[in-house]
Amino acid sequence: MEMFERPSGYIGPNLNPEGLRYRPRAFAPGVYALLADPMPCDNSGLIAGNHSALLIDAGINGTTARKLQQWVERLTDKPLKYLVNTNYHGDHTFGNYAFPRGVEIIAHRNTAASMNDLAYEKKIRSRNLFGHDDQLHDVTYWRKPDRMFDERLDIDLGGRVVELHYFGPGNTPGDTIVYLRENRLAWTGNFVGHKRVLPMLLEIGPLDYIQTLERCQRALDIDTIVPGHGPLGSAESMQRTIDYLWALDQDVKTAFDNGLSSDAAIGAVRIRPEFRLPWWFPIRKMHSLMENFQRLNVLFTYGELQRKQRESSRAA
Secondary structure, three states: OOOOOOOOOOOOOOOOOOOOEEEEEEEEOOEEEEEEEOOOOEOEEEEEOOOOEEEEOOOOOHHHHHHHHHHHHHHOOOOEEEEEOOOOOHHHHHHHHHOOOOOEEEEEHHHHHHOOOHHHHHHHHHOOOOOOHHHHOOOOOOOOOOEEEOOEEEEEOOOOEEEEEOOOOOOOOOOOEEEEHHHOEEEEEOOOOOOOOOOOOOOOOHHHHHHHHHHHHHHOOOOEEEEOEOOOEEHHHHHHHHHHHHHHHHHHHHHHHOOOOHHHHHHHOOOOHHHOOOOOOOOOHHHHHHHHHHHHHHHHHHHHHHHHHHHHHHHO
């Protein structure tokens, strides 16, 4: 579960699904990204083979889950047999309960292990609803995965194999990559997104996150990324995220070594120019959101350095 402090005045992404629509983007027959409008509500994805179909992520509530099922019915005549949760966060998993029992829910073992306190997770997600807590009133039951995997699981939909990969912790302990090898296409949940969208450090420090990204980079040939939120990404997204996390770690370490407090570090460690959104980036609200992500990431990284310092002192 998320166990982290937020900076003073932190404003996270607005995930209120009221009025949510999906824009399907086809990559091949039976292969779709379901892009959320408005952004940054949760994206999804649909993959259909000759015999069955698979959906990626369940949405934040029953209404959203039913919208996704309606899109499945519009886009394919194959039965929906599988639902993959890319991570445990409620905006990806609360809708699980609204799928028929015949739909098998699949997730990484760490994701399933994190789905153990519905009340706490609803409290965390409500912070992203900005007063629309009624959107979670129907979520009285957190349906858990039916099947779990460790490092890799292949799902044959009939003439099309979907690969599920786990390379280590990133945004969450169980980040799952849904990969179509023949299309060089990956659904990445919160793990990595558009090259100009910063990651969020919630549970994993930047250096461990980098190692996971590098394992993914070496293993998969990715051309297009469908992230959990925001616009489509590319192969460049992975390297830019690595470069950002490395710069973040170095800049926060400098502030820490110079004796700055956590609050002072948050003020001092700004986004390096090469990772800032350009002035012409069309989604204006993303500029302030990235500033908030940076402040969150600085605070988390500072806390990691404090933790390591305490561990080193105890070991001395």
